[in-house]
Amino acid sequence: MAETGQKIETVGVIGAGAMGRGIAQVGMTGGMAVLLYDAMAGAAAKARDAIFAQLDQMVSKGRLEDDAAAVAKTRLTVVDTMDAFAPADLVVEAIVENLAIKQEVFRKLEAIVRPDCLLASNTSSLRIASIAATCQHRARIAGLHFFNPVPLMKLVEVIRAPGTSDAAIAALVAVGERMGRLPVVVQDSPGFLVNLGGRAYTQEALRIVSEGVATPAQVDAVMRDNWGFKMGPFELMDLTGIDVNFPVSQIIHEGYFYDRRLATAPLHQLLKESGRLGRKSKQGFFAYDDAGKGVVPSADATSAAPAAEKVVLADADDEALGELLRSFGFEVSGFDDGDSAILCAPLGMDVSTYATERKLDHRRLFGLDIAGKLDKRLTLMRAPGARRDLLDAVVARLHGAGRAVTAITDSPGFIGQRIAAMVANLGCEMAQIRVATPADIDKAMTLGLNYPFGPLALADAMGLETVHTVLTQLQAITGDDRYRPSLWLRRRAQLGLSALTDD
Numbered sequence: 001m002a003e004t005g006q007k008i009e010t011v012g013v014i015g016a017g018a019m020g021r022g023i024a025q026v027g028m029t030g031g032m033a034v035l036l037y038d039a040m041a042g043a044a045a046k047a048r049d050a051i052f053a054q055l056d057q058m059v060s061k062g063r064l065e066d067d068a069a070a071v072a073k074t075r076l077t078v079v080d081t082m083d084a085f086a087p088a089d090l091v092v093e094a095i096v097e098n099l100a101i102k103q104e105v106f107r108k109l110e111a112i113v114r115p116d117c118l119l120a121s122n123t124s125s126l127r128i129a130s131i132a133a134t135c136q137h138r139a140r141i142a143g144l145h146f147f148n149p150v151p152l153m154k155l156v157e158v159i160r161a162p163g164t165s166d167a168a169i170a171a172l173v174a175v176g177e178r179m180g181r182l183p184v185v186v187q188d189s190p191g192f193l194v195n196l197g198g199r200a201y202t203q204e205a206l207r208i209v210s211e212g213v214a215t216p217a218q219v220d221a222v223m224r225d226n227w228g229f230k231m232g233p234f235e236l237m238d239l240t241g242i243d244v245n246f247p248v249s250q251i252i253h254e255g256y257f258y259d260r261r262l263a264t265a266p267l268h269q270l271l272k273e274s275g276r277l278g279r280k281s282k283q284g285f286f287a288y289d290d291a292g293k294g295v296v297p298s299a300d301a302t303s304a305a306p307a308a309e310k311v312v313l314a315d316a317d318d319e320a321l322g323e324l325l326r327s328f329g330f331e332v333s334g335f336d337d338g339d340s341a342i343l344c345a346p347l348g349m350d351v352s353t354y355a356t357e358r359k360l361d362h363r364r365l366f367g368l369d370i371a372g373k374l375d376k377r378l379t380l381m382r383a384p385g386a387r388r389d390l391l392d393a394v395v396a397r398l399h400g401a402g403r404a405v406t407a408i409t410d411s412p413g414f415i416g417q418r419i420a421a422m423v424a425n426l427g428c429e430m431a432q433i434r435v436a437t438p439a440d441i442d443k444a445m446t447l448g449l450n451y452p453f454g455p456l457a458l459a460d461a462m463g464l465e466t467v468h469t470v471l472t473q474l475q476a477i478t479g480d481d482r483y484r485p486s487l488w489l490r491r492r493a494q495l496g497l498s499a500l501t502d503d
Helices: 020-030 043-060 067-073 098-108 127-130 168-180 199-210 214-226 231-241 240-256 266-273 320-327 349-359 388-400 416-432 440-448 453-464 462-476 487-495
Strands: 011-015 031-037 077-078 088-094 119-120 141-146 154-158 183-189 310-313 329-335 341-346 367-368 377-384 403-408
Touching: 011 020, 011 199, 011 341, 020 031, 020 043, 020 067, 020 141, 031 043, 043 067, 043 077, 067 077, 088 098, 088 168, 088 462, 098 119, 098 127, 098 266, 119 168, 127 141, 127 453, 141 168, 154 168, 199 214, 199 240, 199 266, 199 416, 214 231, 214 377, 214 403, 214 487, 231 240, 231 377, 266 320, 310 320, 310 403, 320 341, 320 367, 341 388, 349 367, 349 388, 367 388, 416 440, 416 453, 416 487, 440 453, 453 462, 462 487
Parallel strands: 011 031, 011 088, 031 077, 088 119, 119 141, 154 183, 310 329, 310 341, 341 367, 377 403
Antiparallel strands: 141 154, 367 377
């Protein structure tokens, strides 16, 4: 068995597809000899040519010295059989996501490699324990999950199965660092860390659209403009492909014994079954032209009505909302004149519930989401039966204040509060069930998914009490257990601690 601190000098890679090519490339540039094999005749040789072309492109862009590229090329050897892996210190499998095939490959490798050679799988969805189940020496078997495109994505998940030794984990962390990646150690669980953590962002968005609250374009605009995400959830799903993200969602949901917090929506399956797979099929949640550019409907409310002059504060003591509305040019009153629009800023509550509890006129009551950033876009929410003339007048005033407006139907938590709270809650739950350390959860989510912040940092930024309130309100109003707060979140909110506080 490779001991802690032992350097791995020769790496075998099984599979010459996009992932295998990428793993081979970072192994070469990391100073290791790489043996590349693929069961399909000629595939490894084609992969070698593609890797060399990538290295040449890096040189032309000034990202790699010419001499370094030349030396890296000498480190790659294309091999015709797995028997050539006999001298390897580590073999990484990057083939089809089929458990039986992977098990057969690992059984064959055990008869070929040295007793101290590490065996790793790049699987994104199968348990490492399942892959190792038919092997004799499980202590040396782990996961080494890279992200596509490997040379550009800095994260690598090092997956610890129940039988994996500490020495194997330490050696794989060192290999990841030598390859120029940032390793995080993750427990063997459905979806590991990043694929599990990424469910909340897209699946809560699907719920919002399925409920008729907003359109995909509106949800994406809010999450980009108000919450700082580089891509909206629907744009992201179209990019990765519905045929990819729907099955992964199902695998993870089943793997966690159908926890409602991990359930996707029927709309997700509908798009997959209809062949609307995203950019690859030119039609997903959005349509795409031949160049792959999305044809995205407007997310902005429009109004030709005269701008509202006066609004009434639903809560006369809400100084923050009153000050904000005055900055938009409204005359703000705490006295209801019976005809003006009434504005509230509910937390985790819909306008219908707010109106009922406070005995307000739901036709004139509108909710304004003041969570998140407000410099570009505002979200305005209405109850069923709302007066359109008042809505249009408020929209016109907000436009005049230089803000885009997204007008949605009633929803506890608007768009942004709901999605952000669910992202934060799932991060807390991953910490609670020890998928990884709190710090590694945040590091992995920012590096692996390009989030503007990790889920635990997001919880801290929103305020743990705020996140907890949003979720408990959602759970109470909808009756849906998917909004059940994680005990990690609940306890730290009660104690006034950071979400990053470990046990």
